[in-house]
Amino acid sequence: MKMTWIILMTLMTCTLAFSQWADYNIEDNNELDAGIGMTWIDGTSYITLSFRPDISIGKFGIGLGVQLLYDPGEGKLRTEDWNSSYDYARLIRYLRYGHKGDTFYSRVGALDAARLGHGFVLNYYNNQINYDDRKIGLIVDVDAGRFGFETLTNNMGRLEVLGGRIYYRPMYESSIPILRNFAAGAGYITDLDPDAWRGSKDGVAIWGFDVELPLIKSDIFELIPYADHAHINGYGSGQALGIRTELNALWGLLDFSLSVERRYMGERFIAPYFDPFYEQMRYTTRDEQIEYFEDFGGNLGSLPEEIAALPGNTLIGKKMFLPMMDQKIKGWFGGLYLDFLYIIRTIGTFQRIDDQTNSGILHLEAGLANEIPIFDLQAAYDKRGIEKAEDIFTLDRRSIARVGVGYKIKPYLLLYLDYIWTFEWDEVEAQYVPQERFQPRLAFRYRF
Numbered sequence: 001m002k003m004t005w006i007i008l009m010t011l012m013t014c015t016l017a018f019s020q021w022a023d024y025n026i027e028d029n030n031e032l033d034a035g036i037g038m039t040w041i042d043g044t045s046y047i048t049l050s051f052r053p054d055i056s057i058g059k060f061g062i063g064l065g066v067q068l069l070y071d072p073g074e075g076k077l078r079t080e081d082w083n084s085s086y087d088y089a090r091l092i093r094y095l096r097y098g099h100k101g102d103t104f105y106s107r108v109g110a111l112d113a114a115r116l117g118h119g120f121v122l123n124y125y126n127n128q129i130n131y132d133d134r135k136i137g138l139i140v141d142v143d144a145g146r147f148g149f150e151t152l153t154n155n156m157g158r159l160e161v162l163g164g165r166i167y168y169r170p171m172y173e174s175s176i177p178i179l180r181n182f183a184a185g186a187g188y189i190t191d192l193d194p195d196a197w198r199g200s201k202d203g204v205a206i207w208g209f210d211v212e213l214p215l216i217k218s219d220i221f222e223l224i225p226y227a228d229h230a231h232i233n234g235y236g237s238g239q240a241l242g243i244r245t246e247l248n249a250l251w252g253l254l255d256f257s258l259s260v261e262r263r264y265m266g267e268r269f270i271a272p273y274f275d276p277f278y279e280q281m282r283y284t285t286r287d288e289q290i291e292y293f294e295d296f297g298g299n300l301g302s303l304p305e306e307i308a309a310l311p312g313n314t315l316i317g318k319k320m321f322l323p324m325m326d327q328k329i330k331g332w333f334g335g336l337y338l339d340f341l342y343i344i345r346t347i348g349t350f351q352r353i354d355d356q357t358n359s360g361i362l363h364l365e366a367g368l369a370n371e372i373p374i375f376d377l378q379a380a381y382d383k384r385g386i387e388k389a390e391d392i393f394t395l396d397r398r399s400i401a402r403v404g405v406g407y408k409i410k411p412y413l414l415l416y417l418d419y420i421w422t423f424e425w426d427e428v429e430a431q432y433v434p435q436e437r438f439q440p441r442l443a444f445r446y447r448f
Helices: 002-014 085-089 286-295 318-324 389-393
Strands: 031-041 044-051 054-057 060-064 066-071 092-097 104-109 137-143 147-153 161-168 183-191 204-212 221-232 237-249 254-265 283-285 315-317 329-340 344-353 360-368 375-386 399-410 413-426 431-447
Touching: 044 431, 283 286, 283 431, 286 315, 286 318, 286 375, 315 318, 375 389
Parallel strands: none
Antiparallel strands: 031 044, 031 431, 044 066, 054 060, 060 092, 092 104, 104 137, 137 147, 147 161, 161 183, 183 204, 204 221, 221 237, 237 254, 254 329, 283 315, 329 344, 344 360, 360 375, 375 399, 399 413, 413 431
């Protein structure tokens, strides 16, 4: 019942609004958020003090995140929060310059829903999936009109996932309305070392090309067909054909976007390879990898014998299971975005393989802007392995969720409850296992 309620809150707010995984609408805020409360992590309770200011000065922005969990039984702070120097670096939630879409944009910190290009290879990637071992990533984007690039790394403490995409608009200075916006791009994404052991050769690399030709591109309406091709080095290739529409009406008070994409995946290929669950799946047990690839339509009988014969709890990298994809498959991807009056926003995506059970993958984000009176709502939810509607209402190792609900006693004083369902590394079981957090608190929030 508890899990159903949590997911219902996510779905209900997704019909209303939009948010980021960690913070909603933070990039233009000057805001102080501090609170005191309790946190329950897998049944253990902690007294919690939090301090989360967001400061924006011109194009610069910084967000801090200080959270102290005190265990009254042990008489000390929670060890897992302060057992490495990297934990202290995570006190800075983000540093940024500019805004997404500017000529220059850069962000250091949490990558909650990162993507490159149209998202065929890397889409809604999340480097925060292990809450106790959250990583500090980096994004740098440049759009100079005729050309531009996007770059990403998931972990500045240790180079792991690295990606980049460059694009060129050869007719940008032309007076021809349609052709001047034609763009061609090329990208490369790699995970240098999924098993964190430099002596192994388990890295994966994917390169690709893409094109887009905006048929209509104005301040009010856009219609953009696009195509992608990608290849996993040493394995297979796939393609995607899509179209995106965007409506910006009512003097900017209504922003609506719809994307539909048809995907053609060849043998030994899946898309997107770097998805919201990648941090969990990049290096996990044999049994979990098999389950993941079977949801994509993979065939266990095509797995190399030396891998199939391994014990079920053997840790192994994701790319070793690509041979399970022994036939060409097709699927659909769709995305919806709505922004109404700058305060009601929502985004949702869903993808599925044709005629394949348990292949649905759902991504939802939701929230209300701070200007909404009485209530504060935030939500983010990812779920894979969906076949029927009821599968959505189950939190398990195929789920990532965060829901925050606040009641505004005063505009600056809130009763707030955070619920977080992520993963932690279990040394005994040698795999990622779900971690559940309840965090009620009394919060002071002041905008300046």
